[in-house]
Amino acid sequence: METKKVKKIHAGYLLAYIFVPALVTACCFLLSYLFFQTGNMAVALLMGPSVLSVIWWVAGGRAIYKIKKKRLARTLDGSGFIRSHTFYSDGCMIVVDAVHGSIALLFFWNPFQSYVLPAGRIEKLWVDDGRGGKGFMEGSSRVSFLLVVDGVKIRVNTFTSNKRWRMDSDYILTGISKADMMVNVLKDAKAKGN
Numbered sequence: 001m002e003t004k005k006v007k008k009i010h011a012g013y014l015l016a017y018i019f020v021p022a023l024v025t026a027c028c029f030l031l032s033y034l035f036f037q038t039g040n041m042a043v044a045l046l047m048g049p050s051v052l053s054v055i056w057w058v059a060g061g062r063a064i065y066k067i068k069k070k071r072l073a074r075t076l077d078g079s080g081f082i083r084s085h086t087f088y089s090d091g092c093m094i095v096v097d098a099v100h101g102s103i104a105l106l107f108f109w110n111p112f113q114s115y116v117l118p119a120g121r122i123e124k125l126w127v128d129d130g131r132g133g134k135g136f137m138e139g140s141s142r143v144s145f146l147l148v149v150d151g152v153k154i155r156v157n158t159f160t161s162n163k164r165w166r167m168d169s170d171y172i173l174t175g176i177s178k179a180d181m182m183v184n185v186l187k188d189a190k191a192k193g194n
Contacts, residue, residue: 005150006117008092010110017061021053061108068111069093076104081116085185087178089156096185101193103186105154117149119193124148125186127179128155131167139164143175145183156182 032045069088076083076095084098095104096119103122105115125147130140143159159175166172 004115006105006115006152006154007110007113008107008152008154010113013112014109017057021049021056025049025053061111065106065108065111068106068114072104072106072114075114076116079116084189085182087156087182089158090160092154092156094156094182094186096189098185098189098192101189101191103189105149119186119189121149121193122147122186122190123151125183125190127176127183129167129172129176129179133164137164139166139169140172141165143172143179145179145186147186158182 028045028049032042036042036045072093072095073083073086081095081102081104082097082099083095085094085096087094087096091108093104093106097103101119103117103119105117125145127145128143130142130144131138133139141161141164142157144155144157146153146155148154158178159171161171
């Protein structure tokens, strides 16, 4: 079990993810301007890094996160961790071992560090239906469940949208149902982990 504090974001990874491709592209633009103002090399220096940077920003992080999720699942299976429930969200993966009362966490912005810890370290659990607005404008565009581990608030989305949905829509009700189910599962694991 992990004893170190949970970190959702690794600052070095986040900065490298954003700025390294931009820096490489800027250096290639400078080389093209100084030494290769025309010709095939200029086109390669201008277009190559730009296209690769966009591909990296669109798909690079997702590919790393996907690989790390599979690796964490294999590691957990090999270590005797019983994967009772696994929830994949856009920025976090939570795996619950309801038998031993432990959880495993992996975050999109900290994919090189996974956490396996007793569920007893969960300080607080709740569902956020994202309700906002008044009258006919009342609705939600995000439903999630939240947990606090080691003083770190972790929001796990069960439904997100770029538009507001009425609170009685199937999307919102399904998101609330998923969030309620995960909160109950985590409460049971926390009770066993204490």
